[in-house]
Amino acid sequence: MAAGLPPAIARWAASAQPLRRAVVLLLVGTSYFAAAKLGLLLAIVHTSATAVWPPTGIALASLLLLGNQAWPAIAVGAFLANITTHGSVAACAGIAIGNTLEALVGAWLVRRYARGREAFFSGLDAFRFMVLAGVLATSVSATFGVLSVTLWGDATWAKFGPIWWTWWLGDMGGAFVVAPLILVWSTGPRVPWSEWTRARAVEAVCAFAALLLAGQAIFGWLAPVGSDPVVLKFLCMPILIWIAYRFDPRTAATGVFVLAAIATLGTVRGALASGPGVLNESLMLIQVYLAVTAMSTLVLAAAVHERTQAERALRATSDELREALTEVEAFSHAVSHDLRTPMSTVYNYAAVLEEDYGGQLDPDTLGRLRRIRASVRSATDLLDELVKFVWAGNPTIPKRMLDMTALAREACAELVVATEDGSAVQFDVGELPPAHGNPQMLGRVLYNLLSNAVKFTRGREARRVAISGRVEGNENVYSVVDNGVGFDPRLGDEMFRPFYQANPVRFAGAGLGLAIAAKIVRRHGGRVGAESDGTSGARFWFTLPEGGVDEPVSRGPAGR
Amino acid sequence: MNLFPGVLLVDDDEDYLFVARRAIERAKLRADVRVTRDGEEALRVLGLDPGGVEPAAPYTLVVVLLDLRMPGLGGFEVLRRIRENERTRELPVVMVSTSNLPDDVARSYALGANSYVVKRMDSEYPGGFVVDAARYWVELNEPPRVVARS
Numbered sequence: 001m002a003a004g005l006p007p008a009i010a011r012w013a014a015s016a017q018p019l020r021r022a023v024v025l026l027l028v029g030t031s032y033f034a035a036a037k038l039g040l041l042l043a044i045v046h047t048s049a050t051a052v053w054p055p056t057g058i059a060l061a062s063l064l065l066l067g068n069q070a071w072p073a074i075a076v077g078a079f080l081a082n083i084t085t086h087g088s089v090a091a092c093a094g095i096a097i098g099n100t101l102e103a104l105v106g107a108w109l110v111r112r113y114a115r116g117r118e119a120f121f122s123g124l125d126a127f128r129f130m131v132l133a134g135v136l137a138t139s140v141s142a143t144f145g146v147l148s149v150t151l152w153g154d155a156t157w158a159k160f161g162p163i164w165w166t167w168w169l170g171d172m173g174g175a176f177v178v179a180p181l182i183l184v185w186s187t188g189p190r191v192p193w194s195e196w197t198r199a200r201a202v203e204a205v206c207a208f209a210a211l212l213l214a215g216q217a218i219f220g221w222l223a224p225v226g227s228d229p230v231v232l233k234f235l236c237m238p239i240l241i242w243i244a245y246r247f248d249p250r251t252a253a254t255g256v257f258v259l260a261a262i263a264t265l266g267t268v269r270g271a272l273a274s275g276p277g278v279l280n281e282s283l284m285l286i287q288v289y290l291a292v293t294a295m296s297t298l299v300l301a302a303a304v305h306e307r308t309q310a311e312r313a314l315r316a317t318s319d320e321l322r323e324a325l326t327e328v329e330a331f332s333h334a335v336s337h338d339l340r341t342p343m344s345t346v347y348n349y350a351a352v353l354e355e356d357y358g359g360q361l362d363p364d365t366l367g368r369l370r371r372i373r374a375s376v377r378s379a380t381d382l383l384d385e386l387v388k389f390v391w392a393g394n395p396t397i398p399k400r401m402l403d404m405t406a407l408a409r410e411a412c413a414e415l416v417v418a419t420e421d422g423s424a425v426q427f428d429v430g431e432l433p434p435a436h437g438n439p440q441m442l443g444r445v446l447y448n449l450l451s452n453a454v455k456f457t458r459g460r461e462a463r464r465v466a467i468s469g470r471v472e473g474n475e476n477v478y479s480v481v482d483n484g485v486g487f488d489p490r491l492g493d494e495m496f497r498p499f500y501q502a503n504p505v506r507f508a509g510a511g512l513g514l515a516i517a518a519k520i521v522r523r524h525g526g527r528v529g530a531e532s533d534g535t536s537g538a539r540f541w542f543t544l545p546e547g548g549v550d551e552p553v554s555r556g557p558a559g560r
Numbered sequence: 561m562n563l564f565p566g567v568l569l570v571d572d573d574e575d576y577l578f579v580a581r582r583a584i585e586r587a588k589l590r591a592d593v594r595v596t597r598d599g600e601e602a603l604r605v606l607g608l609d610p611g612g613v614e615p616a617a618p619y620t621l622v623v624v625l626l627d628l629r630m631p632g633l634g635g636f637e638v639l640r641r642i643r644e645n646e647r648t649r650e651l652p653v654v655m656v657s658t659s660n661l662p663d664d665v666a667r668s669y670a671l672g673a674n675s676y677v678v679k680r681m682d683s684e685y686p687g688g689f690v691v692d693a694a695r696y697w698v699e700l701n702e703p704p705r706v707v708a709r710s
Contacts, residue, residue, distance in 0.1 A: 333659070337629060337658055337659055340679075341573055341576075341658055344575075344576065344658065344679055344681060345573075345575040345576070347681045347686075348576075348579045348687065351682075351686035352582070352686050355686065377681050380681065391661075440662045
């Protein structure tokens with residue numbers, strides 16, 4: 001059978017210099033002619049109808065690779081192959097028209113619905129290719145061809161049915177076995193040599209050895225005497241699935257081709273003794289067998305390829321994202337550190353000036369001097385919060401089971417020390433269900449929610465902040481309830497957005513506390529929310545999945 | 561000869577050093593404050609530089625206030641060298657930094673820091689936190705005996 005069109009030649013042809021094009025077309029025509037002559041050797045039911053017709057695959061692949069304008073090569077090749085074998089000029093012309101139309105219709109359908117030459121790199125497209133080009137388009141050639149030999153040749157109408165079936169199955173075999181082989185070796189992503197490790201090469205050799213052995217056992221010299229080949233035929237399926245699953249579409253198409261060659265040769269050899277009628281029937285059955293095998297194997301290989309590509313793309317994207325996030329974090333730390341140092345200097349020197357000359361300044365000037373310090377301090381606070389906001393997005397933090405009650409108590413204690421009025425608030429910490437997460441991050445969530453609650457009870461009588469938790473379905477719900485001023489119920493989730501400030505004048509802050517909390521909770525696979533009637537306090541809550549979400553890759557011991 | 565307990569300030573920020581020294585002076589802390597402006601110089605003073613010899617004239621250090629991020633030899637590296645050497649293994653080291661990152665704090669303690677102080681903006685008087693930190697080691701803590709070069 002004819003060799004596939006090597007990619008270098010296809011590219012060369014695409015560069016479209018007339019002479020080169022002519023050479024390529026000549027090559028296609030010759031391959032077609034040679035493959036057709038080979039197929040016609042097995043023409044039994046009628047001198048022009050054979051159950052083995054690889055030219056269909058060559059024609060289809062050539063049109064897909066070179067474009068429709070390559071059709072004359074096929075028409076001429078088909079006509080010459082037939083006229084030199086048997087039949088009238090009219091009959092041979094009819095057959096040639098049918099063969100050419102089959103390829104044109106198949107190529108058009110595949111281009112329109114199955115991504116053209118790339119069909120065997122996607123499961124769905126591979127399936128569509130098989131149905132459109134292999135099953136539908138081949139009926140064009142069968143109908144044209146059988147009509148031609150019946151009208152202008154020596155075939156009788158009585159034999160129309162059997163000849164048509166043989167014709168159709170032969171073309172289908174070519175479309176299923178030969179076209180994919182040429183297409184996948186000419187196009188599509190190449191597997192880099194670096195991926196062919198020694199182990200993989202050994203595995204490929206083993207798989208093909210197993211295929212050859214099984215093929216021989218079923219169709220060849222190794223076949224047990226008197227065995228039923230129908231049952232044994234399916235021995236090859238697991239091996240082809242192995243090849244399709246572990247390697248790429250190219251290897252799979254090669255495997256299918258190898259099996260087809262063994263099966264066809266074996267069938268011819270085995271059935272020759274039994275007479276031509278039996279041979280044709282055997283060859284038809286083998287075509288059906290090969291069609292089913294090719295379809296399963298190639299669709300699987302294409303689907304596996306698709307999945308591998310998708311995985312690779314996903315991994316690349318996620319690596320890039322992770323890298324970008326790490327960079328942003330490192331950058332924010334650097335900026336924070338580098339800004340903080342000069343800001344401290346401004347702050348300290350303003351303080352030094354006040355210390356040394358404060359007594360000699362009028363109240364206005366002294367006030368302005370103090371404003372310098374206050375401004376620097378609030379800028380530093382904002383910087384702090386920004387760094388924390390970036391840090392809260394870190395995807396690589398290590399997680400473990402946490403005692404949330406202890407974490408909440410720590411946060412309360414920290415709050416009492418850190419704020420001027422924290423000690424004026426009564427904290428009630430209930431029993432909280434344990435959660436899976438990062439201690440610094442979930443500690444920060446609790447601290448930020450508690451600090452928010454403390455802030456909004458400012459100026460109220462008998463300030464109280466309660467934190468409680470319970471298991472609800474498959475998640476833990478934690479609530480921070482205060483008796484502060486509350487918020488407008490219409491606000492909803494607005495408050496969890498970065499830089500949102502309820503009342504910047506009355507309750508100072510960078511406006512990032514709740515946004516940081518929300519970001520951390522979402523990173524842990526949970527949700528946040530808030531409720532208030534607008535007068536008698538608020539409830540801020542967050543959930544965490546009961547068992548915890550999957551562990552991300554830890555970035556090492558430094559992460560604690 | 562100053563017989564007060566020695567405090568070694570290691571920091572590359574001249575402005576910070578000015579404020580820190582002024583604050584310690586004003587607080588009348590009875591300490592002999594020495595200053596080095598980078599990690600290499602600090603190691604030299606501690607007799608930990610390559611080929612360095614044990615200080616001949618004893619200068620008793622009770623604490624090193626060590627900046628975390630410095631050009632050249634950083635605070636972590638200086639701390640590691642201090643802990644590696646038999647003679648200075650027990651020397652109290654307080655990490656002082658503008659960073660309050662959990663990772664920095666954790667790594668400092670993992671490397672054997674005795675304390676970690678964030679350079680904050682004191683509302684009472686400038687450099688107040690340096691005095692607060694140093695006072696504990698100078699006045700309250702019973703130090704191990706560690707000598708350095710004068």
